Amino acid sequence: MTLSTSATADHIYAHGLRNQWHAVVPSRFVAPGGMRKVTALGEQWLLFRRSDGTLAMLADRCPHRGAPLSLGKHLGDRVACWYHGVEVETDGTVSSVPGLPGCNLEGKKLVTSLPVREVSGAVLAWFGDEEHPEPGELTLPDPLTDPEVDAFLCYAEWNVPWRFAMENLLDPMHGAFLHHESHTMFEGDTTAKFRIRETDRGYFFEKTDQRGVNFDWVELCRTGADWVDLSIPYPPSAGPGGPFGIVGMACPVDEGRTGVFFWRYRRVEGWQRDSWRFLYKTLIEQRHWDVLEQDRVMLEAMPADADQHENLYQHDLGVVRLRRLYRTAAEAQSA
Amino acid sequence: MTDPVNGAWPYLYVHQSRTHEPSPYEYKLAATLEQVFTQEGHELADVVRGLNARQVHAADGAPWTEESFRAEMNRLGA
Numbered sequence: 001m002t003l004s005t006s007a008t009a010d011h012i013y014a015h016g017l018r019n020q021w022h023a024v025v026p027s028r029f030v031a032p033g034g035m036r037k038v039t040a041l042g043e044q045w046l047l048f049r050r051s052d053g054t055l056a057m058l059a060d061r062c063p064h065r066g067a068p069l070s071l072g073k074h075l076g077d078r079v080a081c082w083y084h085g086v087e088v089e090t091d092g093t094v095s096s097v098p099g100l101p102g103c104n105l106e107g108k109k110l111v112t113s114l115p116v117r118e119v120s121g122a123v124l125a126w127f128g129d130e131e132h133p134e135p136g137e138l139t140l141p142d143p144l145t146d147p148e149v150d151a152f153l154c155y156a157e158w159n160v161p162w163r164f165a166m167e168n169l170l171d172p173m174h175g176a177f178l179h180h181e182s183h184t185m186f187e188g189d190t191t192a193k194f195r196i197r198e199t200d201r202g203y204f205f206e207k208t209d210q211r212g213v214n215f216d217w218v219e220l221c222r223t224g225a226d227w228v229d230l231s232i233p234y235p236p237s238a239g240p241g242g243p244f245g246i247v248g249m250a251c252p253v254d255e256g257r258t259g260v261f262f263w264r265y266r267r268v269e270g271w272q273r274d275s276w277r278f279l280y281k282t283l284i285e286q287r288h289w290d291v292l293e294q295d296r297v298m299l300e301a302m303p304a305d306a307d308q309h310e311n312l313y314q315h316d317l318g319v320v321r322l323r324r325l326y327r328t329a330a331e332a333q334s335a
Numbered sequence: 336m337t338d339p340v341n342g343a344w345p346y347l348y349v350h351q352s353r354t355h356e357p358s359p360y361e362y363k364l365a366a367t368l369e370q371v372f373t374q375e376g377h378e379l380a381d382v383v384r385g386l387n388a389r390q391v392h393a394a395d396g397a398p399w400t401e402e403s404f405r406a407e408m409n410r411l412g413a
Contacts, residue, residue, distance in 0.1 A: 026351075029342075036342065037342060152351070152352045153351070154351055155346065155351065156345070156346065156347055156348075157344055157345035157346045157347065158345065159345065235373070236372055236373045236377070237369035237370070237372050237373045238369075238372065239368070239369075239372045239377060240372075240377035240378075257344070257345075270405075271379060271404070271405045271408050271409070273412065274405075274408035274409045274411070274412030274413070275368065275382075275408045275412060276412070277352075277411075277412030277413070278361075278364075278365060278368075278408055278411040278412040279365055279368060279369065280352060281350075281352045281353050281357070281411075281412075282357045282361055282362060282365035283362075283365050283366070283369065285349065285350060285351070285352050285353075286349055286350070289349040296347075
């Protein structure tokens, strides 16, 4: 069984919240005819495509003896376990037990199957617990659905707890220090006052005395999936189109690992869009990557108990708020 | 190009948007374009003039026009 309702709040807080959508891996990681083993929320999963190209996601565990289905064979609209050939359909139903035809496993839905969607180059899955298997509503991040906005997805895997990755995003002040030596965040005051501003889908954490200069604000959005939106100015070398934005998501892989998804987007059209895309692919993507590596190096070096022994100040209100929100949700989802 | 999408953790790969390693022509055009955006401005006419003034021309050696620049960006930025 997967994602049981008996998990403790500590387990859920460490391994990721249930009953919401999470980005899992980039779409291109799951090739037609191929199978992709994925760890998410501390569980093992299998992603593969049906013959029509649509995705299926199953618990990576044969209902017979528990062997990983990901070691088996892709048979178009079902998979066959390598161990004894048991065949499982995309909805988790056992379609065939070749060693004992007519065996009572056949026709039973014995494998957890997660609802999946592909969004702007990423696979999103609904991680419901036993009481909430049906997918909840998902409102996609508006920058990813706006036809006047162009975006590139950057995906990376970090050896950090998912909460640290999210907290980093709700802490805009680190931009002026950690990313001072970067192509985008070298300007702006190194002191600031922040405020929290509620929205109907989450909250803004923003500077009160500076905007459009550094990483000056961030919005946490809870719209079926958790994501952040933020904006950072480009230098004039990036050409027309103004600042770039980031839609960020984090996949809790397990208690110590996180898959991070950053869509770098810009409101650009026509030749301006084309020239940004050309520059991005040729020169800018590397610079964005260098900034991301600064985050990874810092976060991976943080002790596992970093959030247990702190002395916080006003700039940490966004983080404190986030923790309280996630902790409360984990308590509510636990037995 | 090779892209290590084989499931090995961690996936840390800089160039996720590229379909090929840029050619010397593409690197030179991109670097000059950044210089032009910085020094000349963001209007299409500024860009075409700036590239031509620096004699960084299209792959066929012809000076840029607004039309040829748009077409080349469309090809390279797709």
